[in-house]
Amino acid sequence: MPLYNPQSILPPQAFLSEGLMKEIFKRYDKNGDGKLNKKELAEAFKNMGAFIPAWRAHCAMAHADSDSNGVITPDEFQHVIIYANKLGYTVWNDT
Numbered sequence: 001m002p003l004y005n006p007q008s009i010l011p012p013q014a015f016l017s018e019g020l021m022k023e024i025f026k027r028y029d030k031n032g033d034g035k036l037n038k039k040e041l042a043e044a045f046k047n048m049g050a051f052i053p054a055w056r057a058h059c060a061m062a063h064a065d066s067d068s069n070g071v072i073t074p075d076e077f078q079h080v081i082i083y084a085n086k087l088g089y090t091v092w093n094d095t
Contacts, residue, residue: 025077035071041080048089060084 026043028036036044041057050056064072064079072080 021077021081024081025074029058035073036077037071041072045084045089048084049054050089056087 025036028040032041038054038057038061038072040054041060044053044055045060046053060080060083061070061072062075064084066076066079067073
């Protein structure tokens, strides 16, 4: 039995289907390089209604950029979604 099960403490919407995650990722990957930089993350947080989107992007980057290369890869993106959900943002309903 695992000691830590994130699904037991996070809302179900924090865990999106792979297809939906790819769709959201592509929406914000404006330059099409397959990665999200801080500017692209800030745009995502702006669309989610963040008061200071650049700060939220900075914090999300610190939380999710596991290899510290300054960008979020598709593999790291789930951690951004979990971070945003913990703060009360809805990632999939933004425009």
